[in-house]
Amino acid sequence: MQMISSIFLSSLIYLFCKPLFKSSKSQSRQMERQKMKIMYIAYFDASVISGVSKKIFDQCRAWSANHEVELLVMTPKKPLKDVSGDGKFKIHFMIYKNRIQQIVLPFFIKTKHIDLIYFRYGTYHPIFEVIFHRLPTIIEFNSNHKLEHHNNLSRLKTLFHSLTRERLNRLAKGFVFVTDELKADFSCKGRPSIVLGNSIDLKRFKILKPVYNASTKAVFIGTPGCEWHGVEVLPRLAEVLKDWEIHIIGYPRDYFDNKPENVIIHGYLDIKDYQTILEQCDVAIASLALYKNNMTEGSTLKLREYLAFGLPCIAGHRDVDFPEQVDYILTVPNTSDGILKDIQAVRRFADAWKGKRVARDSIKHLDTEYKENQRLDFFKYIIGTQQ
Template sequence: MKIAYFLQLNMGPGTGVYKKVLSQARAWQQLGHVVTLFVVTKRPDVLHDLQHSNLGLQAQVETYSGSRLPAPFDGRLQAMARLVQRLEGERPDVVYTRQDLYLPPLQRLLTRQRVVVEVNTNDLGELRSASLPFMVYYRATRGLLLGRAAGLVYVSYEIAKQPHYAKFRPPHTVIGNGIALEDTRPLPAPTAGPPRLVFIGHAGQPWHGVDKILQLARLRPDWRFDLVGISAQDTPEDAPANVTLHGHLDRASYERILEAADCAVGSLALHRNSMQEASPLKVREYLAYGLPVILGYLDTDFLSGAEFILRLPNTESNVKDTLGDIERFVRSWQGRRVPREVAARLDYAHKEQERIAFFASLLESAGAREHSATRPRRVP
């Protein structure tokens, strides 16, 4: 199968989305398929990494200025149009992309190619804080992408059932996010010291619930907390003395922090996005390193729960209401790690077999329709 991975990629090397895209593409290659990345970006580091690093992937990259001017004046439309033209020359069997803002060059792609769209979030819930002009345009055009896709891949069952997604009729499947297990190593558990919790995230994401982690730190001043990806200017209030804000760190640096932690914390405020279920990349990374996790939502790959996951109610007061449960969970995991085989089911080597099978089913259905359309009719 010949697969083109087409996307706007403005999250730099080392971020969860960037690592996911490369891991998916590598997994498809390892399964014997021909894969090319077609990337539109405004980031020089993305261009350099895709073209000059030893990634083992074919990549076609178009850049634009990234100025403060809105599209089309920032050059994005022209860059995307050039990339679509280059993609057409490759004649792929399937074009895979991530749900994003619909822009006019996508029209040509959707009408001439078999496009499968990955849906990563409850978009209308997440974008409620966007500007009015953006939301008007987004709502008016989102159906041009979702309604014309050959197939949809949702990262959670909840998203697939949302009315504003369920109304679109392309074939679909649900595949939670995964992890490149080969990029991680089992970490030994700390054997002494007070309980220590770690969180990895990004600033400006209210559904992460960083404010709730700070609340927990105040309620348990004898515990230690490490927040990676969060700086002092990113918090709505001063962090207590038992919290260390590390800001952005590379993998080697945050691995040392994970090794010192007893438990990890996932998103605690997904209710702020009107969501109850998710499969965040960072939680898969925690589990791959062997850390048990505290969550505020239902995980797509562990719908029945698991001993290494403490699921809090998805409410604003969940930390305060379950403080005793949190304390018992953390102390029960001190000196222990999650077995490596747990993460094996989350590995891209497993996840991407499901995705490829979905691509194959779309190709088979399309072939059957074409055969039926060209078959001579029997004359009675």
């Protein structure tokens, strides 16, 4: 009932606000040739610090070096008090259920004289349909949303998404996909698109001092509810590798009913606290269950963060930014027990990297500055097509 009333109210807002926006073409012609005014719209929980929020803030900082940037965060909860754009870009928050904010949003965006909307794909809202219809919009896809909705939402919500998904997609002037696999599974219908894996601001990370543990120490950082992380296989791995010590960060201490003694659960930690654990470890473990999202290729944020710290990684998928095999990533089968299928290969990989870290030059193509310049070039191209 709550969803139905929300849709009804949103539809009224849509009909009322549609006349607000005039065509963006005249505005685009007046835009300075090199400087853009960009609004980034993204869904994430602003009440906690996450890999997604850190990535988006880094992107906005990179864009704001030469452009005006405003970030609109759609959040289910009130944001952390100290969240800011460091004076480099503006951040605005909209609480999902705040009806007043929904009504005001089109008026608010109208006053900003935006050149381009960058939308990290999320839940449909009629207000977005009004905005995207009048302003050049690029939609970014990070995962197989059709399957995610089917696996994680109620039947009613899944039906809602299936009925409304294309209403926003058809208004986009261009698309960004984080993997080739996602692009291949999507029909752009002749509109421009690029594949650009997730970036990370390497300047924020120092390569950790190498360690050589007599007994291997591995670390895994994940989030409860993100089934594709594959944390459930780690106790089984620890039972096989009894001489290993496996540190799990991000999960409550009672997450597993039974776990081996060589599995240490640390709960949620901020970056300063979990860095002290990473400093002690020989290797890191990235997502192991992308098969749950019907994906074989990824661009995961944690793998990039591990590499930024210099940690070699074990991953259950191929990564879009590493099309060729590299010696600092061990790719195991993308199945429920993939990491268990060749234990000797896992051992050899960890032993080979003891006392070493991944060189920064090996991963410089992941850097925010490098990747975001490519994204900005795509923005300029899309705006140019609207003039």
